[in-house]
């Protein structure tokens with residue numbers, strides 16, 4: 339079932355003015371059917387996600403934005419199979435989560451690289467663990483798999499640092515390596531939870547371009563949780579704005595700026611109108627406005 343856009347009339351006007359288009363129909367890789375999540379039980383229960391239904395098409399790039407604590411990371415955890423819905427159904431590649439071995443890559447705010455492994459070995463780690471790569475690990479780790487890691491590291495400008503350890507790299511470089519690790523096994527789904535949240539603005543903008551290039555070449559479906567509205571407008575094809583907790587999807591719209599987007603894109607009036615509109619929606623959501631469809 340696809341989300342019936344629950345957009346109040348004044349919001350619909352704002353989003354049209356900002357050049358946003360409604361999502362079109364294609365092959366769904368993620369489907370949420372009346373999914374709700376509560377943490378804890380009985381009197382101690384926290385309802386994190388109100389009943390929500392939506393779908394995400396294969397190859398799309400989604401940014402999930404909303405007030406703090408509204409349930410964005412909860413949605414990522416549901417898709418990754420790290421959390422079970424309290425009610426409703428989560429489908430990934432048309433199978434209920436847990437039933438199908440879908441390749442997923444993940445990156446978080448903290449790069450979470452293993453300090454005792456070199457950058458190259460960190461990047462290669464999913465090939466050691468993930469099906470179907472792990473069965474060939476022993477005879478490909480010094481050849482094909484190593485070349486694969488080096489090709490990715492070269493793309494993000496880190497090939498010269500492949501033999502260094504994580505602590506020898508800056509935060510931005512570590513985050514580049516973490517993106518390489520998330521992509522090395524050609525995931526169908528890339529789940530990103532504020533991956534650039536800890537970086538300075540310049541490094542963050544450099545990494546937007548890196549991520550966009552990697553996405554354009556490989557086209558995984560991306561679900562990006564971010565608090566940075568410029569980041570969501572730069573990177574995503576579609577932005578989903580959530581209400582305050584218990585979160586629900588308030589606005590779900592397409593962003594059609596041509597690609598590749600550049601820093602030039604971010605100074606266009608349409609870009610500013612969009613980020614301004616998003617800011618208004620989130621401020622309203624924080625204060626409880628527009629939370630009901």
Ligand SMILES: Nc1ncnc2c1ncn2[C@@H]1O[C@H](COP(=O)(O)OP(=O)(O)OP(=O)(O)O)[C@@H](O)[C@H]1O
Nearest residue numbers: 377378384386405406407408409410411412413583
């Ligand atoms: N394991 C847990 N036990 C109890 N409550 C939890 C748990 N995990 C999350 N919550 C609560 O559920 C709500 C949604 O959490 P979630 O991490 O999904 O929000 P978020 O939108 O990603 O927040 P932020 O933007 O601040 O990272 C929050 O109120 C949070 O405190």
